[in-house]
Amino acid sequence: MINSIIQMFSYSFMLKAFIVGVLISISASLVGVSLVLRKNSMIGDGLSHVGFGAFAVATVLGLAPLEFALPIVIIVSFLILKLNESSKIHGDAAIALISASSLAIGTFVVSIFGVNIDINNYLFGSILSITDVDVVISVVLSILVAILYVLSYNKIFALTFDEKFAKSIGIKTNFYNIVFAILCSIIVVLGMRLMGALLISSLIIFPTLSSMQIFKKFKTVVLSSVIISIISFIVGLIFSYFVATPTGATIVVTNLAIFLIFKIVSFFRPKY
Numbered sequence: 001m002i003n004s005i006i007q008m009f010s011y012s013f014m015l016k017a018f019i020v021g022v023l024i025s026i027s028a029s030l031v032g033v034s035l036v037l038r039k040n041s042m043i044g045d046g047l048s049h050v051g052f053g054a055f056a057v058a059t060v061l062g063l064a065p066l067e068f069a070l071p072i073v074i075i076v077s078f079l080i081l082k083l084n085e086s087s088k089i090h091g092d093a094a095i096a097l098i099s100a101s102s103l104a105i106g107t108f109v110v111s112i113f114g115v116n117i118d119i120n121n122y123l124f125g126s127i128l129s130i131t132d133v134d135v136v137i138s139v140v141l142s143i144l145v146a147i148l149y150v151l152s153y154n155k156i157f158a159l160t161f162d163e164k165f166a167k168s169i170g171i172k173t174n175f176y177n178i179v180f181a182i183l184c185s186i187i188v189v190l191g192m193r194l195m196g197a198l199l200i201s202s203l204i205i206f207p208t209l210s211s212m213q214i215f216k217k218f219k220t221v222v223l224s225s226v227i228i229s230i231i232s233f234i235v236g237l238i239f240s241y242f243v244a245t246p247t248g249a250t251i252v253v254t255n256l257a258i259f260l261i262f263k264i265v266s267f268f269r270p271k272y
Contacts, residue, residue: 014127017237018234020139024142024187024194025203026142027145027149028204029222030225033222033225037208044188044201044204045095046080046095046099047077048197050073050099053109054072054073054106055192066189070185081178103197123197124198124249126196127247137190152176187203199251199252202255203251206232208225210225210258211228213262214262233251235254236251237251
């Protein structure tokens with residue numbers, strides 16, 4: 001078994017997927033805790049649909065999808081923040097509006113221009129689509145996300161539980177909300193190559209939900225979410241290789257299994 005796993009990583013595409021996947025799993029789980037606790041879980045899903053549309057347009061224009069999609073998704077994340085502040089269009093409606101429109105635009109553009117691409121790769125991810133450039137960008141930006149999160153930890157903690165209180169004690173809530181939106185955008189775009197537009201939000205949501213079944217302290221939930229996310233990814237990646245199942249879907253199923261296990265365990269032990 002050990003020899004088979006070693007052989008698995010002798011393939012360059014598997015090694016690329018492993019490096020990118022572990023880093024994205026860490027970043028996604030860090031941001032996911034605050035998103036879930038703030039009841040903004042679906043923003044990742046909405047941004048991933050925007051990423052799909054941007055990837056499709058970039059392919060039609062002959063541009064690098066990752067580099068093209070990242071600024072687009074960041075801009076849209078700002079737009080969602082502004083719409084969320086509007087009295088006419090609130091959070092969930094804004095996300096639904098933008099995500100549906102982006103999926104439609106992406107599919108429409110590909111159909112109109114007749115570009116020969118497999119939309120399933122954008123929707124469900126493909127480890128074969130990860131390039132050397134993607135790995136470099138993922139490594140740099142994932143490390144940046146982790147550093148920004150650590151440096152802003154206290155501010156994020158305050159914003160997560162009481163934004164009005166955070167503002168009253170001098171925290172620049174608007175600025176940190178923008179920083180948080182940028183972090184979410186980076187994670188979503190980086191993860192789309194691996195997980196696809198329809199599955200990337202699972203990396204943000206599942207580890208936090210699993211962790212919260214047993215733990216209740218913010219820092220403990222954050223740390224355990226990171227561990228759960230890494231384990232889910234590695235197990236899912238290895239299982240998908242040996243059983244020949246789609247990598248993204250297998251990682252999600254692994255996350256679901258861990259959630260169910262933690263849910264069962266939560267009935268028999270108190271939260272820490």
